[in-house]
Amino acid sequence: MAPDLLEFPDQRRKIIPKVFDSASIDSEDFNCVIVVESGGGSPDLEFNLSANERWEFDDSIVESNLDAPDKGFPTLEDSISSNELLGYDDGALEIKPYGQGMVILPSTIDNYIWEDNLRFYAISRKLQEAISDFYEDYLYGPDGQQLPDRKGRFDASYIEAEKMLKDLPHRTPIPELVVEPNGEIGLEWRKGKKGFLISLQGEGLATYAGYLGESNQFYGVRGLEKSLNKFVLGLIKEVN
Amino acid sequence: MNIFRPIYEYGVGLIIKDGIEFFRTKKSIKRFNSKEILSRFITHKSEYVKDSQNSERYLDIKYTAFLPHPGTEISVFRTSGVNSNLIGELGKAVAKLRSRKLIGRADLKIKDISELRPEQTTSDKQLGIKAGPLPFSHSNILNFPDLNDTPQYKAQQKFYALKMVSVAGKLIIA
Numbered sequence: 411m412a413p414d415l416l417e418f419p420d421q422r423r424k425i426i427p428k429v430f431d432s433a434s435i436d437s438e439d440f441n442c443v444i445v446v447e448s449g450g451g452s453p454d455l456e457f458n459l460s461a462n463e464r465w466e467f468d469d470s471i472v473e474s475n476l477d478a479p480d481k482g483f484p485t486l487e488d489s490i491s492s493n494e495l496l497g498y499d500d501g502a503l504e505i506k507p508y509g510q511g512m513v514i515l516p517s518t519i520d521n522y523i524w525e526d527n528l529r530f531y532a533i534s535r536k537l538q539e540a541i542s543d544f545y546e547d548y549l550y551g552p553d554g555q556q557l558p559d560r561k562g563r564f565d566a567s568y569i570e571a572e573k574m575l576k577d578l579p580h581r582t583p584i585p586e587l588v589v590e591p592n593g594e595i596g597l598e599w600r601k602g603k604k605g606f607l608i609s610l611q612g613e614g615l616a617t618y619a620g621y622l623g624e625s626n627q628f629y630g631v632r633g634l635e636k637s638l639n640k641f642v643l644g645l646i647k648e649v650n
Numbered sequence: 651m652n653i654f655r656p657i658y659e660y661g662v663g664l665i666i667k668d669g670i671e672f673f674r675t676k677k678s679i680k681r682f683n684s685k686e687i688l689s690r691f692i693t694h695k696s697e698y699v700k701d702s703q704n705s706e707r708y709l710d711i712k713y714t715a716f717l718p719h720p721g722t723e724i725s726v727f728r729t730s731g732v733n734s735n736l737i738g739e740l741g742k743a744v745a746k747l748r749s750r751k752l753i754g755r756a757d758l759k760i761k762d763i764s765e766l767r768p769e770q771t772t773s774d775k776q777l778g779i780k781a782g783p784l785p786f787s788h789s790n791i792l793n794f795p796d797l798n799d800t801p802q803y804k805a806q807q808k809f810y811a812l813k814m815v816s817v818a819g820k821l822i823i824a
Contacts, residue, residue: 430767497653527767543695549720586699588712591719598713607713617801619809621816629809633803 498630533575536587541568544589564593566612570634571595574610577639585650606645610634623646665700670800688779688789690715693750697820709821711756716811716818722794723780726758738824756818758772759802777810783802 544564551557571587574597588596588607596609607622616638619629626648632638694699697715718724727744729737737755747751760779780791793804794810 540696540702545696547696586710586712588714589696590714591696592718596713598812600710600816605713605812605816607808607812610802611801611804615801616810617805619805619812621809621813627809627813629805633807 452516468552491613536584537571538576540587540595544593548589560591560593560594563596563612564589564595567593567595567610568569568575570610570612570614570616571597573637574608574634574642578643582643583646599646601649604649606649613645619644620644620645668794683730684759685730686728686760687730688758688760688791689729689737689741689819690726690756690757691744692746692753692757692821693748695753699751709823711815711821713811713815715756715806716814717807718794722796723790724793724794726789726791728781728789729757736769741824752824754821754823756815758818774824 414453421647523588549556549560549564583599585599588598588609590596590609594609594611596607598605598607600606604622606618608616608618610616615631616634616635617629617631622645632641680783692711692715694714697712699710699712716724725744727737729740738752741752741755777791777793779789780792781787795807
């Protein structure tokens with residue numbers, strides 16, 4: 411049986427303060443400096459990005475430069491370009507997922523990017539890709555007409571999935587995001603042959619299924635009550 | 651307990667209309683070999699995890715690849731011992747019939763799937779395979795719970811899909 415609760419570290423950390431040359435934000439000479447620091451006030455590492463330069467990041471950035479208590483949980487793997495980091499006078503930060511429209515993140519404090527904001531960026535990007543695929547694969551019938559039942563279920567499921575993703579501790583491993591043919595949205599965690607998925611129905615219910623070894627295979631239905639996140643976190647721990 | 655109860659019958663087979671006939675044989679298969687491979691052709695972007703950095707990398711398959719849609723069956727092909735180029739040609743022909751482009755395939759062994767044993771069973775039917783003749787036999791894995799039924803049936807259907815994708819491994823790109 412899965413444990414009731416998994417304690418993912420939930421301490422917010424600011425990992426990427428930013429320094430912009432605000433005078434040249436919209437020009438091709440735009441430069442920014444990405445600074446990784448542990449919160450002590452002095453930077454541990456700096457990355458200088460010139461215009462159109464892309465920065466690859468993953469959790470090793472955090473783990474190798476900070477005293478990460480949860481070493482071994484890869485949660486971030488993506489890249490961002492200097493042109494996608496745009497600064498504004500009011501300190502707000504905006505990140506544009508590469509090739510996927512625009513996601514506006516909450517304002518950062520003191521020009522810092524919080525780690526969970528960066529995580530949210532990675533999730534948003536995956537979700538946008540899954541939605542795009544759903545629209546292309548399943549949303550339209552053979553006659554080219556949109557299928558209203560699927561769209562309605564997708565819209566309702568999206569609200570539930572977004573809430574669940576926001577409510578999970580920010581160090582929770584990022585799931586694969588799946589839009590099923592009927593519009594329901596699934597979150598899938600997998601490592602090797604072990605896997606767990608939870609699918610939001612858009613009706614206040616979630617179906618789940620897990621394969622955690624020959625002696626631990628299960629499926630079922632739960633309401634979207636508060637205890638659901640504890641249940642989900644316990645199973646993610648089992649997968650990892 | 652083996653969840654698969656083979657249904658022994660002569661299959662009609664799938665005839666590709668553009669000059670390729672894949673199913674000329676009338677030989678029937680009386681029994682499934684536990685090591686036999688079933689290939690599921692992937693034709694939807696929603697069915698695999700993308701790798702934007704390396705398009706040649708074999709990627710994980712999502713459980714949607716094994717969700718029946720619509721209905722309660724999924725289509726597979728028996729491809730044990732078949733040259734991979736021929737499997738690719740077959741996949742392209744299948745994708746064409748679906749008016750889609752072939753992305754790749756996921757291979758399952760019957761043995762792996764037969765180890766599927768949920769602790770509880772909602773549906774009163776066991777999964778089965780309806781087989782056609784070898785080679786390139788088109789078959790269906792059938793008796794998935796119906797998505798239109800209760801949420802418990804939906805959960806069981808997703809469990810089957812999750813188990814299948816767990817044993818299938820990586821996407822084999824066309």
